[in-house]
Amino acid sequence: MEVVILPGSKQIGKLAADAIEALLQRKPHAVLGLATGSSPVPVYDELAARHGRGLDFGAAHAFALDEYVGLAPGHRESYREVIMREFAGRVNIRTENVHTPDGAAADIPAECQAYEDTMKAAGGVDLQILGVGTDGHIGFNEPGSSLASRTRIKTLIEQTRRDNARFFGSLADVPHHVLTQGLGTILEARHVVLVATGAQKSRAVRDFVEGAVSAICPASVLQFHPHATVLVDEAAASSLRLADFYRHTYDHKPAWQGL
Template sequence: MNILKFRSQKELNQAGAGMIIEILQTNPGAVLGLATGGTPVGIYQELAAAHRQGLVSYAKAAVFNLDEYVGLERGHPESYYSYMQRHLLGKIDIPPKQCHIPDGMAADLESECRRYDRVLEEAGPIDLQMLGIGHNGHIGFNEPDEELEHVTHIVELQEQTREANARFFGMPEKVPAQAITMGVGTILKAKRILLVVRGPDKADIVKRALQGPVTTKCPASFLQTHPDVTVLLDTDAGSGLG
C-alpha cells in the first residue's frame, strides 16, 4: 500500500488525476471505476481540464459508478447520474453508451443488481477503482455489518451515512434510505485501487482502515488485502497515521 500525504488540495487533485490520465494514455480503452461525493470533485475538475487541453481522450474508455440512490430519478440534482454528468461525464468525450451507473428507479432492483454485475463482467476487470471512505468505514455504500456482500446489491443506509450526506439534501430525512452499490468483492477485483480522503473528521477512520484489524465492521479495512492500493490523503486526514 502506497500512502501519500499532501499539504495542498491542488497537488492532491493533480496526483489523483495524473494516475487516471497515465492509465488512459497507456490504455485508451481502460475500464475505470468512479466514485461520487465531495471528495473526487477536484480530481474530476483536473480530468476535465486535461481533456480541454488535449492531453487525454476518454473516447474508448468505459466507466462504472460504485453506486446510486434508490428512488431518485436520474434527473434529480442529487442522483449520482446527475452528479457524474455535472462534474465529469458531461465535460469529456466519452460516449454515453460507455458510461454505466446503476438504475435506482428500476422496477426490479434485484434484477438491476444482476444486470449491473453482468455488464461489469463483460467489460473485464476494472483497471483502476477510485474510492472515498465514509466516517463509519464504508466503501461504496458497503456499510459495516456482520457479513459483507461480494456482488452488487441493495443496502439500507445507516443513520450516520444519511446524516453525512444530509448537506446535499438539506436534512437527513430527505436522504434516500436505500442505495444500489457494488460489493466489496467486486471492488477488490480491480487491478488498482485509488483511495482519496480529505479532512480532519476522517483521520480516525483512516487509521482504523489502514492500520487496524481487517474486519467487516470497517469495510475499508479490506483494502489492506489488495496488492495495489494508492492512498492520497491531505495532512488532516493523515494526521492519525504513525
C-alpha cells in the same frame, strides 16, 4: 497498500489524475470506476482540465459505485446526474459508456446482477476511484458489510444519511436505500485509488490503513488488495502512527514505479 501524504486536495487531484492519464495513454479503452461525494471532486476537476489540453476519454468506459433507490429520474442528486455533472459532462467520454445501477428498476436483484455482468463484459475496472466515509464505509458498504459482498441493495445507517443531507437540503429527503457495488466487487478492480481529506476522516483513515481487517471498518478490506493507493492530506493523516514512514517511503520511491 501505499499511503501518500500530500499538502492538500489540489496535489491529491493532480497525482490521481497522473495515474488515470498514464492508464489512458497505454490503454485508451480503459474502464474507470467513479465515486461521488466531495473527496473525488479535485480529481475530476484536474481530469477536466487535462481534457481541455488534449486528454482523450473517447474510448473509455466508466462505472459508478452506487446509486440511490427511489429518486425520480433526472433528480439532481441521483449519482448518474452527479457523475455527468462533475465528470462525464466535462470530458469527451460517450454517454452510453457511462454506467450506473438503476435505482428505479422493478427487479432490484436482477438489476444488480446485470450491473456485475456489464462490468465483466467491459473487461473489469482498471482503476477505481474511492472516497471513504467517517465510519470507514466505501461505496455504500456500511459497517457490518460482508467482505465478499457483490452489487446489491443496502440500507443506509443514519450517520451516512446525516453526512449526505448537505447535498439534499434536509435529512428527510435522503433516501434510506441504495444500490452499491460490494466489497468483493471493488476488490476486483486492478488498481484502487482512495482519496481522503480533512480531519473528520482521520480516524477512518487510521482504522482502515493500520487497524485490523474487519467488517466494522469496510475500507480495511483494501489491505487485501494487491494495488491499493491511499492519497490523503495532512489533516486526514493526522492519526496515522506510521505517517513518517509513509512520507519517507514515498520520498524515496523509484521513479519508474509510478503510482
